[in-house]
Amino acid sequence: EAGVAQSPRYKIIEKRQSVAFWCNPISGHATLYWYQQILGQGPKLLIQFQNNGVVDDSQLPKDRFSAERLKGVDSTLKIQPAKLEDSAVYLCASSSRLAWQSGETQYFGPGTRLLVL
Amino acid sequence: AQSVTQPDIHITVSEGASLELRCNYSYGATPYLFWYVQSPGQGLQLLLKYFSGDTLVQGIKGFEAEFKRSQSSFNLRKPSVHWSDAAEYFCAVGPNTNAGKSTFGDGTTLTVKP
Numbered sequence: 616e617a618g619v620a621q622s623p624r625y626k627i628i629e630k631r632q633s634v635a636f637w638c639n640p641i642s643g644h645a646t647l648y649w650y651q652q653i654l655g656q657g658p659k660l661l662i663q664f665q666n667n668g669v670v671d672d673s674q675l676p677k678d679r680f681s682a683e684r685l686k687g688v689d690s691t692l693k694i695q696p697a698k699l700e701d702s703a704v705y706l707c708a709s710s711s712r713l714a715w716q717s718g719e720t721q722y723f724g725p726g727t728r729l730l731v732l
Numbered sequence: 733a734q735s736v737t738q739p740d741i742h743i744t745v746s747e748g749a750s751l752e753l754r755c756n757y758s759y760g761a762t763p764y765l766f767w768y769v770q771s772p773g774q775g776l777q778l779l780l781k782y783f784s785g786d787t788l789v790q791g792i793k794g795f796e797a798e799f800k801r802s803q804s805s806f807n808l809r810k811p812s813v814h815w816s817d818a819a820e821y822f823c824a825v826g827p828n829t830n831a832g833k834s835t836f837g838d839g840t841t842l843t844v845k846p
Contacts, residue, residue, distance in 0.1 A: 657822050657836030658776070671833055703787070706775060723775030
């Protein structure tokens, strides 16, 4: 079974530029998560989708970050404009149901490492 | 608010020695508890999880963890460490209700000496 796919793996941009990350979850997984992992810290949940609806985006900086999950499968996360403090690894994960409500396992992709100069 | 503390930022053990990584959590009720491992350049992989029943949980790669409600702890253990266990380990807590969100600790980096 294919795992969670993410692209690109690495991205370097100048501050104030825009950037987009793509995630393809495990086939059939209804729930998709985007996390931000700053160096030296644990992952922080940015947004959580159930199918193509948003379940929780309370920690998403909505003035510059946006995410969508069209047709309840693939998802994109965008940053516009980027700031220096956005340098981090952006992890995508998926699960068959809402993981935290049922102890369901989340499966993580390899992440996209973003460096903002 | 829920929180997770991993007191040890970095631990070094010799290959073949035993390992214990500490995790303390703060949560109003019995939470779901997880341990993940992250190798360089990789995503997180679930080692084990606890959400009810036996407080000693067995996981993959020979790891186990014990939930101690009185100490609000969920420490990860392995009796004999292998060089391939060198990685970063994250403890996480999740709600067992429809409210709340997941929280990860800041991780413990494990180095294994030959």
